[in-house]
Amino acid sequence: MPKKLLEGIRVIDMTVWFTGPLTTQVLADCGAEVIRLGTSTRTQGAGGGGRAINKKSITLNFRSPRGLELAYKLVAKSDVVVENHAAGTLTRRGMGYDSLKKVKPDIIYLSTCMQGQTGPYAAHAAFGHMLTALSGFNQIAGWPDKEPGWLAAYTDFVAPRFHAISILGALEYRRRTGQGQYLDCSQNESGMQCMVPAILDYTANGRVAERMGNKCPYAAPHNVYPCTGNDMWVAISVFTDAEWKSFCKVIGSPKLATDPKFATLLARKANEGELDKLVSEWTKTRDQVDVMNLMQAAGVPAGLCETNEYQMEVDPQLKARKYFYEITDSEGETQRGNPGVQFTLSKTPIERHIGSEMGGDNEYVYKEVLGLSDAEIAQLMEEKVID
Amino acid sequence: MVSKNESMLGPYRVLDLTDEKGLLCGKMLGDMGADVIKVEKPGGDLARSIGPFYHDEPHPEKSLFWFAMNTSKRGITLDIETADGKALFKTLVKTTDFVIESEQPGYLDKLGLGYKDLEKINPGIILVSITPFGQTGPYKDWKTSDIVAWAMAGEMYMWGEASDPPVRISGASQAYMCAGADGCMGAVTALLHRSISGEGQQVDISVYESCVQIDTSNRLPAWQMRGTVARRGGGGMGPAKHVSRKMYRCKDGWVNWSYRANPAVWPSKPLVNWMEAEGASTPYVSNFDFARPDFNQVLQDEWNQLEEPTAKFFMSKTKAELLDGAIKWGVMLYPVSTTADMMGNPQLIARDFWKQIKHTELKTTITYPGPFVIASGSPVAISRRAPLIGEHNAEIYEKELGYSKEQLAVLKEGGII
Numbered sequence: 001m002p003k004k005l006l007e008g009i010r011v012i013d014m015t016v017w018f019t020g021p022l023t024t025q026v027l028a029d030c031g032a033e034v035i036r037l038g039t040s041t042r043t044q045g046a047g048g049g050g051r052a053i054n055k056k057s058i059t060l061n062f063r064s065p066r067g068l069e070l071a072y073k074l075v076a077k078s079d080v081v082v083e084n085h086a087a088g089t090l091t092r093r094g095m096g097y098d099s100l101k102k103v104k105p106d107i108i109y110l111s112t113c114m115q116g117q118t119g120p121y122a123a124h125a126a127f128g129h130m131l132t133a134l135s136g137f138n139q140i141a142g143w144p145d146k147e148p149g150w151l152a153a154y155t156d157f158v159a160p161r162f163h164a165i166s167i168l169g170a171l172e173y174r175r176r177t178g179q180g181q182y183l184d185c186s187q188n189e190s191g192m193q194c195m196v197p198a199i200l201d202y203t204a205n206g207r208v209a210e211r212m213g214n215k216c217p218y219a220a221p222h223n224v225y226p227c228t229g230n231d232m233w234v235a236i237s238v239f240t241d242a243e244w245k246s247f248c249k250v251i252g253s254p255k256l257a258t259d260p261k262f263a264t265l266l267a268r269k270a271n272e273g274e275l276d277k278l279v280s281e282w283t284k285t286r287d288q289v290d291v292m293n294l295m296q297a298a299g300v301p302a303g304l305c306e307t308n309e310y311q312m313e314v315d316p317q318l319k320a321r322k323y324f325y326e327i328t329d330s331e332g333e334t335q336r337g338n339p340g341v342q343f344t345l346s347k348t349p350i351e352r353h354i355g356s357e358m359g360g361d362n363e364y365v366y367k368e369v370l371g372l373s374d375a376e377i378a379q380l381m382e383e384k385v386i387d
Numbered sequence: 388m389v390s391k392n393e394s395m396l397g398p399y400r401v402l403d404l405t406d407e408k409g410l411l412c413g414k415m416l417g418d419m420g421a422d423v424i425k426v427e428k429p430g431g432d433l434a435r436s437i438g439p440f441y442h443d444e445p446h447p448e449k450s451l452f453w454f455a456m457n458t459s460k461r462g463i464t465l466d467i468e469t470a471d472g473k474a475l476f477k478t479l480v481k482t483t484d485f486v487i488e489s490e491q492p493g494y495l496d497k498l499g500l501g502y503k504d505l506e507k508i509n510p511g512i513i514l515v516s517i518t519p520f521g522q523t524g525p526y527k528d529w530k531t532s533d534i535v536a537w538a539m540a541g542e543m544y545m546w547g548e549a550s551d552p553p554v555r556i557s558g559a560s561q562a563y564m565c566a567g568a569d570g571c572m573g574a575v576t577a578l579l580h581r582s583i584s585g586e587g588q589q590v591d592i593s594v595y596e597s598c599v600q601i602d603t604s605n606r607l608p609a610w611q612m613r614g615t616v617a618r619r620g621g622g623g624m625g626p627a628k629h630v631s632r633k634m635y636r637c638k639d640g641w642v643n644w645s646y647r648a649n650p651a652v653w654p655s656k657p658l659v660n661w662m663e664a665e666g667a668s669t670p671y672v673s674n675f676d677f678a679r680p681d682f683n684q685v686l687q688d689e690w691n692q693l694e695e696p697t698a699k700f701f702m703s704k705t706k707a708e709l710l711d712g713a714i715k716w717g718v719m720l721y722p723v724s725t726t727a728d729m730m731g732n733p734q735l736i737a738r739d740f741w742k743q744i745k746h747t748e749l750k751t752t753i754t755y756p757g758p759f760v761i762a763s764g765s766p767v768a769i770s771r772r773a774p775l776i777g778e779h780n781a782e783i784y785e786k787e788l789g790y791s792k793e794q795l796a797v798l799k800e801g802g803i804i
Binding site for chain 2: 018098130132139140142164165177180207210213219233299303311341346347
């Protein structure tokens with residue numbers, strides 16, 4: 001019976017908040033056995049808390065000597081360790097890469113924090129909401145005459161992609177060579193992978209990238225336009241002459257296509273303000289979904305600005321592709337959410353179950369994996385090692 | 388230069404047919420050590436016309452966008468719509484592990500080069516398809532663009548301020564970056580599966596879904612748990628009787644900082660300590676209780692007493708001073724970096740992040756950002772600059788596949804390569 005994707009790969013998950021838990025979620029969705037380490041007094045943060053999909057959970061206080069010994073035993077039977085504390089925190093507690101490599105020489109150990117594990121700023125803790133500024137995204141988001149645009153925790157969601165890929169690549173390398181390794185990740189450096197064209201414009205040309213609102217240098221119209229209803233918008237982008245002709249037909253002004261003010265890309269860019277007004281006049285009495293459908297039917301890239309409500313309750317594409325999972329456990333608790341990986345494999349579907357409450361897999365891990373007796377487990381609970 | 392066995396993906400070959408939607412996928416696979424061959428249309432891919440350009444000279448060999456997205460790739464030209472082109476492509480597929488493409492669904496099938504066809508030539512082939520809305524569903528034939536992807540993904544509804552329209556991130560498409568990285572993740576996952584099962588498969592990436600993933604842990608629970616339509620301006624902090632600033636001006640730009648409730652998670656006190664040490668605090672700021680249960684109920688007039696001295700303090704500092712102080716005082720702020728600021732960031736310099744890549748034909752060296760991970764055992768690194776148009780035609784068609792110079796001349800005149 002062939003195994004599925006990452007079946008048989010055991011991951012020790014010491015992550016909190018978003019970046020770390022989203023990284024291990026990739027592995028969990030691909031079938032790895034992800035075991036979260038927690039204690040009754042240490043929450044596992046927003047993204048890592050609660051009953052994470054496909055993840056196991058044990059309580060283990062590795063800050064006690066007996067707990068650390070147990071953690072080593074578990075690591076010895078594991079393949080991957082992932083943590084996202086400020087650099088150095090786990091090393092001080094005996095759970096750094098150098099310590100764990102001694103108990104499991106081929107362990108793959110990924111650390112991620114704001115700015116990486118080495119260097120003068122390594123130990124600095126913050127959140128993706130601000131890191132998005134350091135990585136350069138706020139600077140190029142928003143309106144040229146206003147403050148840098150707020151992008152929430154953009155890099156928190158970009159970085160896990162690069163982290164998960166690092167682990168997958170290291171697993172492939174270990175499969176061929178038998179060697180584990182240490183993966184030093186920085187949310188800042190991961191985020192900057194999406195900034196490279198702008199960075200080269202500086203390093204080669206000395207030009208600093210600025211925010212341009214919704215403009216694109218080689219398209220017009222290219223903006224969001226108001227529709228009927230409160231705060232309802234549709235995005236329309238016209239790149240080619242063919243799209244421009246189709247666009248003019250859709251808005252019922254085929255003559256506009258040959259109007260010298262708009263007939264060429266250069267003309268449309270030169271008169272973009274006037275063009276935007278003209279498009280808004282047309283959209284503002286129309287429904288955003290109607291505009292999107294009309295434009296797309298004519299081959300013009302367009303889409304409504306979806307709200308979270310529309311996305312989860314209405315969007316026909318996401319419904320058809322069953323993008324949001326909905327699973328109910330044996331006690332009737334239903335969870336709905338989005339997948340941990342943004343790809344679909346034609347032969348290997350993602351399977352999901354609702355994960356355990358904190359400590360829900362103590363018995364499995366301590367008895368089955370580590371082979372402890374009931375009496376030993378009771379003793380460890382007494383000593384608050386299993387906490 | 389990293390040898391085949393020292394890298395994560397050294398033994399594997401990739402044929403990269405993508406346009407701008409998928410270029411990052413092949414770049415990442417290449418930086419991870421795979422032999423990535425960019426298959427361009429004769430005369431060069433359209434993505435070469437995307438700026439910015441080296442020294443602002445619009446030229447297909449000077450696109451910095453192209454440079455950025457095609458490192459560690461070799462390049463050939465091939466028209467896969469011709470009979471000869473198809474035959475050549477199929478020959479290459481025999482020694483290939485991944486084909487990555489970003490055409491509309493069904494295009495490759497029509498050419499007889501879809502997954503079912505490629506699988507017959509090479510059962511282990513992994514086909515990564517990066518498309519606007521994925522291979523299935525009512526929107527599968529629709530077009531996208533960066534602004535359309537972010538609008539539909541729901542993120543634009545959250546980006547920017549309540550008083551302004553939704554806004555995107557300027558510059559090269561972030562949507563395609565996210566989708567490209569997801570393509571790479573799917574590719575390596577499928578590879579690991581192939582090592583167990585022996586079979587390849589198709590990896591379906593929807594640019595739209597790649598964008599939906601962004602900020603879901605904030606945006607979706609707002610609807611699911613609280614039945615709230617999340618909008619611009621909230622900053623993820625919920626409704627309040629004051630508007631909390633998220634960006635402040637400083638001496639030479641901006642800084643991203645906001646006062647928040649829940650000091651155990653979002654400590655504000657370290658900034659107050661720093662302001663006090665420099666005599667910039669006020670009794671109101673120094674005495675403010677960040678744990679107060681009515682944090683969100685503080686009225687704007689009172690709230691201003693917190694923000695105004697802070698704004699004044701930030702105005703006395705440069706971005707570099709703020710970053711340095713944030714580290715020293717443990718403040719959760721970051722300056723809003725420009726691409727120029729990044730180059731001076733002492734942390735990135737200490738980590739040797741910036742890499743010099745030679746562009747011999749431009750008689751220059753260009754500074755590139757380093758890898759997305761510092762991997763101790765199998766480094767991820769740029770192995771070569773982006774290919775010139777048809778740069779490796781001779782290397783691959785002649786040396787590897789054994790075509791003669793005369794045959795290549797025929798193919799060239801026929802517009803096939």
